[in-house]
Amino acid sequence: MHSTCIAGAFALTLLILPFSAAAQTAVRPPASQASAAPAVYRIQKGDKLSIKFFSHPELNEPTMVVRPDGFITPQLIGEVRAEGMTVEQLKSLLEREYVEFLLAPMITVAVVEFVAPRVFVGGQVNRPGKYELREASTAVQAIFLAGGFTGDAHRSMVVHARPNDRGDWDIETLNVLKMMKRDGGEKDVELRDGDYLFIPDSKIARMNKAVEAFRAFVPGRIF
Numbered sequence: 001m002h003s004t005c006i007a008g009a010f011a012l013t014l015l016i017l018p019f020s021a022a023a024q025t026a027v028r029p030p031a032s033q034a035s036a037a038p039a040v041y042r043i044q045k046g047d048k049l050s051i052k053f054f055s056h057p058e059l060n061e062p063t064m065v066v067r068p069d070g071f072i073t074p075q076l077i078g079e080v081r082a083e084g085m086t087v088e089q090l091k092s093l094l095e096r097e098y099v100e101f102l103l104a105p106m107i108t109v110a111v112v113e114f115v116a117p118r119v120f121v122g123g124q125v126n127r128p129g130k131y132e133l134r135e136a137s138t139a140v141q142a143i144f145l146a147g148g149f150t151g152d153a154h155r156s157m158v159v160h161a162r163p164n165d166r167g168d169w170d171i172e173t174l175n176v177l178k179m180m181k182r183d184g185g186e187k188d189v190e191l192r193d194g195d196y197l198f199i200p201d202s203k204i205a206r207m208n209k210a211v212e213a214f215r216a217f218v219p220g221r222i223f
Contacts, residue, residue, distance in 0.1 A: 041111065042163075042193065043082045043090065045070055048113035051094065054106035063112060076101050084163060084194075087111060117193035121146040122217060124153035124199040138188040140179050142197055152201050159198040159214040160189060169196075171214070173207050 043049070045068050051061040059075050066072055070083030077097045082090055091109040098105040117133040119142050126147025136142035139160060149155055155177040161169040174197075178185035191197075198214040 120196040161196040
């Protein structure tokens with residue numbers, strides 16, 4: 001009886017091992033897809049788009065580059081702002097715009113070449129600028145990558161701004177001073193593509209003033 005149980009367990013192991021190996025292989029992305037745009041990717045300046053029309057191939061745009069101002073210029077309809085949109089949002093917008101010229105337009109949009117996801121750090125840091133998200137995925141990492149705080153930085157009132165679908169920013173303030181402590185202070189914040197960290201001057205004492213300083217530093221949506 002005991003030997004029968006061992007034999008059964010051994011057979012079960014042989015069945016499980018190939019399945020586990022296959023499962024691991026299935027979830028590992030192929031090398032050719034390592035740089036594919038994530039599902040929630042939002043179009044940025046410099047991206048190359050493919051725009052294709054069902055039944056109207058003469059209107060196809062195989063490699064349309066998003067201009068530095070965030071716009072593209074498809075045939076017939078003129079300028080359209082693509083920056084900040086997902087491919088599905090841009091597809092819906094184009095189909096609405098082309099209704100004036102085409103009967104029930106059917107369009108597909110794809111990002112064929114895209115700018116790496118980035119975050120922006122400005123204000124009282126030693127190296128303000130844009131940084132790839134893969135190099136700095138949290139607020140503290142991004143600030144360190146930007147050379148750390150200057151002597152005039154307000155470490156406990158860092159403005160974290162995230163672009164939204166309304167063409168504006170969702171804004172909060174972070175106490176990065178507490179995030180950097182090892183005694184269970186505030187949790188570090190995960191950043192997303194297009195996020196901006198603005199470190200105000202230490203002389204600014206109120207949140208609304210820090211936000212005002214950020215908006216004056218980065219008017220509107222400029223990326």
